[in-house]
Amino acid sequence: MTPSWVKEAIFYQIFPDRFHRGTGPLPNPVPASQGFEAWEALPTLRGFKGGNLWGVIEKLEYIQEMGFNTLYFCPVFASTANHRYHTSDYYQVDPILGGNEALKKLLEAAHARGMRVILDGVFNHCGRAHFAFQHLVENGAASPYRDWFYVYGFPLNAYSGKANFAAWWNNPELPKFNTNTPECREYLLGVAEYWLRQGIDGWRLDVPNEIDDDRFWQEFRSRVKAINPEAYIVGEIWDDASRWLQGDQFDAVMNYPLGRAILGFVGGDTLDKDLAAKSGLGRLETLGAMGCSHRLENLFSRYSWEIVTAQMNILTSHDTPRLVNLLRGDLERTRLALQMLYTLPGAPTVYYGDEIGLEGGHDPDNRRAMPWEKEHWKLPLQDAVRHMARLRAEHPLLHSGKYQRIYAQDGHLAFARVHGEAALLVTVNASPQPWKLRFPIHGLWSRGEHALDLL
Amino acid sequence: MTPSWVKEAIFYQIFPDRFHRGTGPLPNPVPASQGFEAWEALPTLRGFKGGNLWGVIEKLEYIQEMGFNTLYFCPVFASTANHRYHTSDYYQVDPILGGNEALKKLLEAAHARGMRVILDGVFNHCGRAHFAFQHLVENGAASPYRDWFYVYGFPLNAYSGKANFAAWWNNPELPKFNTNTPECREYLLGVAEYWLRQGIDGWRLDVPNEIDDDRFWQEFRSRVKAINPEAYIVGEIWDDASRWLQGDQFDAVMNYPLGRAILGFVGGDTLDKDLAAKSGLGRLETLGAMGCSHRLENLFSRYSWEIVTAQMNILTSHDTPRLVNLLRGDLERTRLALQMLYTLPGAPTVYYGDEIGLEGGHDPDNRRAMPWEKEHWKLPLQDAVRHMARLRAEHPLLHSGKYQRIYAQDGHLAFARVHGEAALLVTVNASPQPWKLRFPIHGLWSRGEHALDLL
Numbered sequence: 001m002t003p004s005w006v007k008e009a010i011f012y013q014i015f016p017d018r019f020h021r022g023t024g025p026l027p028n029p030v031p032a033s034q035g036f037e038a039w040e041a042l043p044t045l046r047g048f049k050g051g052n053l054w055g056v057i058e059k060l061e062y063i064q065e066m067g068f069n070t071l072y073f074c075p076v077f078a079s080t081a082n083h084r085y086h087t088s089d090y091y092q093v094d095p096i097l098g099g100n101e102a103l104k105k106l107l108e109a110a111h112a113r114g115m116r117v118i119l120d121g122v123f124n125h126c127g128r129a130h131f132a133f134q135h136l137v138e139n140g141a142a143s144p145y146r147d148w149f150y151v152y153g154f155p156l157n158a159y160s161g162k163a164n165f166a167a168w169w170n171n172p173e174l175p176k177f178n179t180n181t182p183e184c185r186e187y188l189l190g191v192a193e194y195w196l197r198q199g200i201d202g203w204r205l206d207v208p209n210e211i212d213d214d215r216f217w218q219e220f221r222s223r224v225k226a227i228n229p230e231a232y233i234v235g236e237i238w239d240d241a242s243r244w245l246q247g248d249q250f251d252a253v254m255n256y257p258l259g260r261a262i263l264g265f266v267g268g269d270t271l272d273k274d275l276a277a278k279s280g281l282g283r284l285e286t287l288g289a290m291g292c293s294h295r296l297e298n299l300f301s302r303y304s305w306e307i308v309t310a311q312m313n314i315l316t317s318h319d320t321p322r323l324v325n326l327l328r329g330d331l332e333r334t335r336l337a338l339q340m341l342y343t344l345p346g347a348p349t350v351y352y353g354d355e356i357g358l359e360g361g362h363d364p365d366n367r368r369a370m371p372w373e374k375e376h377w378k379l380p381l382q383d384a385v386r387h388m389a390r391l392r393a394e395h396p397l398l399h400s401g402k403y404q405r406i407y408a409q410d411g412h413l414a415f416a417r418v419h420g421e422a423a424l425l426v427t428v429n430a431s432p433q434p435w436k437l438r439f440p441i442h443g444l445w446s447r448g449e450h451a452l453d454l455l
Numbered sequence: 456m457t458p459s460w461v462k463e464a465i466f467y468q469i470f471p472d473r474f475h476r477g478t479g480p481l482p483n484p485v486p487a488s489q490g491f492e493a494w495e496a497l498p499t500l501r502g503f504k505g506g507n508l509w510g511v512i513e514k515l516e517y518i519q520e521m522g523f524n525t526l527y528f529c530p531v532f533a534s535t536a537n538h539r540y541h542t543s544d545y546y547q548v549d550p551i552l553g554g555n556e557a558l559k560k561l562l563e564a565a566h567a568r569g570m571r572v573i574l575d576g577v578f579n580h581c582g583r584a585h586f587a588f589q590h591l592v593e594n595g596a597a598s599p600y601r602d603w604f605y606v607y608g609f610p611l612n613a614y615s616g617k618a619n620f621a622a623w624w625n626n627p628e629l630p631k632f633n634t635n636t637p638e639c640r641e642y643l644l645g646v647a648e649y650w651l652r653q654g655i656d657g658w659r660l661d662v663p664n665e666i667d668d669d670r671f672w673q674e675f676r677s678r679v680k681a682i683n684p685e686a687y688i689v690g691e692i693w694d695d696a697s698r699w700l701q702g703d704q705f706d707a708v709m710n711y712p713l714g715r716a717i718l719g720f721v722g723g724d725t726l727d728k729d730l731a732a733k734s735g736l737g738r739l740e741t742l743g744a745m746g747c748s749h750r751l752e753n754l755f756s757r758y759s760w761e762i763v764t765a766q767m768n769i770l771t772s773h774d775t776p777r778l779v780n781l782l783r784g785d786l787e788r789t790r791l792a793l794q795m796l797y798t799l800p801g802a803p804t805v806y807y808g809d810e811i812g813l814e815g816g817h818d819p820d821n822r823r824a825m826p827w828e829k830e831h832w833k834l835p836l837q838d839a840v841r842h843m844a845r846l847r848a849e850h851p852l853l854h855s856g857k858y859q860r861i862y863a864q865d866g867h868l869a870f871a872r873v874h875g876e877a878a879l880l881v882t883v884n885a886s887p888q889p890w891k892l893r894f895p896i897h898g899l900w901s902r903g904e905h906a907l908d909l910l
């Protein structure tokens with residue numbers, strides 16, 4: 001079983017350093033307040049803008065008004081990196097983000113609004129600043145943490161030379177945990193439990209395929225669900241995820257294949273494939289309506305319907321170029337891609353800023369600071385996103401209804417979301433010209449009923 | 456004013472990794488239990504024996520029975536080093552020691568026995584694994600912590616090449632804090648306050664002269680005393696400490712000069728000067744009784760009497776060879792040195808194990824694991840230490856009485872501790888032969904009274 005609430009979730013992905021710099025106490029060590037980059041300046045690889053969780057609390061009203069009801073945070077634990085994928089301490093929220101106190105307050109504030117919060121869990125590796133790894137750096141084989149990592153020789157080449165220990169993509173900044181060492185395994189599972197007990201609503205799992213051990217994730221699931229049976233476990237798997245979606249590991253995965261299908265269809269000739277190809281999206285294929293629908297149908301039949309409706313459907317993230325850049329600035333197509341995302345089975349996920357047309361190419365440019373002055377916002381796009389959220393809230397068929405292809409040819413796709421007698425028709429015109437065509441609706445509705453234009 | 460309790464304190468210095476491995480939960484990250492060196496094996500520079508604060512709790516009965524009423528701990532905060540002078544996190548007790556929970560329990564247990572606890576505060580520098588420094592290692596000038604240290608160039612040569620940042624003794628493992636940066640200064644003062652609020656009874660300050668800023672230590676004192684006016688502040692100053700003992704900075708210092716005087720006199724020709732010279736003790740001078748007394752008199756007149764009686768009098772520590780080694784295994788002289796320590800003005804301090812004749816040369820050999828089997832104990836020495844503690848408890852003159860030289864020649868010293876009408880005579884025979892001599896006692900006692908042999 002997947003959590004029931006996820007079927008109604010609309011995720012908003014937040015990159016904490018770049019969302020909003022709020023006012024609240026920072027715990028120790030406190031950075032120098034003048035040490036941050038200008039909010040408006042383009043991001044750099046190593047610079048910090050000082051966004052924090054207090055800032056998210058201040059903007060919950062905005063987020064909720066936009067229809068997002070679940071926050072998905074890029075990592076928040078203490079880290080030396082602005083993206084915080086290099087974890088230093090899994091038990092401390094980064095002091096620059098406001099520390100544990102800020103997360104506690106954020107969880108309270110979000111829950112008070114009926115919103116949920118999931119965190120990004122990086123369990124495969126840590127940052128080289130992590131206590132256990134630093135212990136190895138300094139003490140070599142004499143460290144009682146020596147079996148926490150895969151070490152091929154001492155002293156460790158952690159800061160120069162070729163990494164002589166297992167590391168993610170052989171990047172010495174990211175030593176891989178040895179999850180076969182009982183204490184290390186228990187540590188990671190304990191972290192998962194700890195934050196659930198603090199009130200988070202689930203984990204997004206970073207590169208979980210790198211922990212090539214089904215029993216690890218099975219135990220992860222059972223311990224997480226023991227604390228909160230409605231906790232959501234979603235893996236970062238970019239392609240086929242059957243291995244992890246048998247019901248005993250994850251509830252869902254980040255549904256990039258669905259995003260690719262939307263982009264390939266909606267993007268048409270506009271799509272910047274070279275830009276996409278430099279990210280995990282890979283080389284996107286231009287798709288006609290039929291090609292797109294076939295891919296979607298394949299995705300929807302690959303996993304149980306329970307899982308399909310709990311998938312984290314996603315177009316873009318901190319790991320891809322910005323949506324508006326992939327579509328070469330075409331705001332109409334940007335809107336259409338988001339509208340498809342909101343009408344397909346699974347939980348729509350919007351990367352902060354995409355709803356206002358925030359631009360950005362490759363990392364780190366795709367992590368620009370959120371502008372809070374309305375003159376920087378693409379208001380029609382934002383209105384459409386807000387409207388789609390309302391549609392989903394008002395029409396449960398958009399959560400549960402099966403996908404049924406009605407018409408698919410060239411740039412024209414019509415599909416229905418069907419449940420029992422009820423059905424909802426969605427038409428998508430991905431071509432540059434207006435589209436007018438009569439097509440049979442296969443008894444979707446009883447004779448005499450009418451389709452309504454909801455968009 | 457110095458804390459009143461210190462006048463009655465007998466300090467027991469504990470090197471936490473080497474005292475006792477107790478049974479209690481270890482927080483995360485938990486080291487591999489098989490990762491420790493054998494308890495009985497000679498110490499290595501980098502190895503861990505796994506002593507912890509749970510172990511100290513288990514041995515409080517022993518400590519108290521020996522007459523020690525105040526624990527002085529070498530650093531306990533999270534660190535990559537077995538001596539823990541390389542601090543990684545000032546807000547976390549090292550997980551190998553049992554974490555914050557173990558310290559909390561230790562403070563409760565010690566206080567319940569009427570014992571006190573002071574911690575070693577290393578505020579001049581941190582370990583290079585410290586979060587703020589790692590932030591600089593990874594982000595260079597882009598880090599908002601860049602002003603926390605004295606950096607002469609980026610990238611930092613923290614792990615190879617010549618340190619291009621200020622570091623203690625130019626050791627890149629120990630970056631020096633820039634206490635002129637307000638956030639950094641506040642951080643360190645906040646640490647001092649935090650642990651006082653947790654219930655510690657004072658701070659022993661590591662290399663405080665390196666923070667060459669009287670206002671820092673003045674503020675340190677006023678903030679510490681605001682939380683606990685009876686908190687003890689004792690600086691690691693090896694020589695003249697007048698600068699810090701004006702009443703506005705420290706209560707006392709580690710009185711190594713007093714230890715040197717005792718060793719120079721009691722040690723006589725037996726003293727291993729070459730061994731001593733390799734430590735902070737420096738080249739010790741052989742002293743006759745008069746030379747010794749002159750040094751003591753100078754020490755006692757240099758600072759206010761209030762301070763003299765609050766001094767941390769010390770023969771040996773984790774920074775010197777073991778007492779029994781300095782005296783080339785002569786247990787009689789070892790006993791005599793400790794007896795002098797206990798009868799002079801100021802608080803006697805015993806480095807764990809010295810009371811049982813634990814041997815050890817240079818670091819790390821002076822940090823051997825405490826043996827808990829009685830066959831390894833020099834029982835007569837231990838009895839003498841226990842007895843001296845009882846004497847101090849029974850004779851307040853040993854806390855407060857002024858030092859008055861009565862007789863001093865060659866290997867023979869007699870001094871009195873005098874307060875008003877009361878006096879206590881102490882005679883020390885540092886020569887190899889028995890000593891019998893009549894000497895005038897200058898009206899110390901009223902006619903007809905007798906001196907008692909207390910030893």
